[in-house]
Structure formats: C-alpha cells, structure tokens
Amino acid sequence: MGLMTNYQKQHRHRLAASAKEDGGYTITAQMPSSKMARHQAFEKLGRELDGDVAKLKAIKSVKEKIKVKAETLVPKYLPAVKSLTASNSADPLLGQILVWLFDINDIPEAMDLAVYCIEHEVPMPERFKRDLHDYLCDTIVDWAEAEHEAGRSTEPYFGQVCDLAADWDIPDQVRAKISRLQGLIAMDKENFEAAVTALETALEYGAKVKTALAQAKKKLEAGTEE
Secondary structure (H helix, E strand, O other): HHHHHHHHHHHHHHHHHHHHHHHOOOOOHHHOHHHHHHHHHHHHHHHHHHHHHHHOOOOOHHHHHHHHHHHHHHHHHHHHHHHHHHHHOOHHHHHHHHHHHHHHOOOHHHHHHHHHHHHOOOOOOOOOOOHHHHHHHHHHHHHHHHHOOOOOOOOOHHHHHHHOOOOOOOHHHHHHHHHHHHHHHHHHHOHHHHHHHHHHHHHOOOOOOOHHHHHHHOOOOOOOOH
C-alpha cells in the first residue's frame, strides 16, 4: 500500500469516527437530497465563504484573525468539509479551510485535509502563488522547526511530509529546509550517519549548515574509531 493510499485510509477512518462522535451529523443530513438542490446549497455556502474571507481581510490584528478563524469560521465550515471529503469532492472551499486549519495550528486536522486535497487535486485559494505541495512542505517545516526548538516531537507530521516530498518537485530552498531539519533531528538522536547524509543534502540545496555538518562528521568519525 502506497503512502498516499495509506493516509487516505487513515483519513476515512478518522472521518467516520468523527461523524460517530457527532451523532452521525454531517452537513448532508440537513440538506436537500436531490443533486441539484445540494449543488445550490454548496454554491450558497461558497458565497458565504467569499463574504467571510472579505471580513477577515478587514481585520487588522493577526491575533484577532486567528481567533475568529478558530472560534467561528473553522467550526462553521468543518461540517461541509466532512461532507465534501466523504463524497470525493474537489470543491475549492476545501483549499480555503485547509489554510485556516494551518493558521490556527490544528495540525492533525490540517494534515488529514492536506493529504486529501493533494490526492483530489483541490486548488489553493486564488491569492496563493504556491501550489499545495510547496505550501504544505513550507508550512509543516516552519511548524516542525518551532516544535524542535521548543524540545517537542515533530512526529508524525514532519515525517509524513518528508516521505511524501521525497517524490515531489519542490523548490530548492524548501528541499534545503527539510533536509536541514532532518539532519538536526538526527543529530539529537545521535544518529550521526543519517545526520551527515541529510546535512550534505541540505548543503547541496543551499542551506547554511557547514558548522552542523562538520560537527556531525566529527561525531561520526569518533564513533567509527571507537
């Protein structure tokens, strides 16, 4: 079973568990049963989303924006996300909610949705110049760097993105960031061979890791001599 297929299976399992916890509620439970009526309902929801995005732009405080997303907007649209993913939809609404999930640091929910969006080729919001692959890698690495600096685990999410990104065409600077952090984490675990490999890759892609690489090589050589 491939990585993406495995993640999709895990996502469907969590989706089913979430629906069960909510008493089986999804947005489809309160919407018309006909295909046309459902289409119209989601079009209306899309217009509401456009309005909510415009309201967010009018808020100057970043902290307040995050609060509104976390307390109001994500809870409002998450039932629609569950309904759309359950029906294998590629509705653009999913891309916007994905961004908000990362903005409020709901990494588990965001990663589930990100994997789904990649599998179903859901577009990023129009204002985004990066594609979803680049956005996911960059966002998770930034999160993982903060977690690592704070002494917390970056798993399983950083590892998942590393596995997925291995086969992706991503910018060199993003590849450099991924490899650098892989190297630093390997150093922490005293896996100096893996650290050297990752840091050499990071250096190749332009990361400033000469000092860390020299330290890793020194530790590896010392271990080999022993």
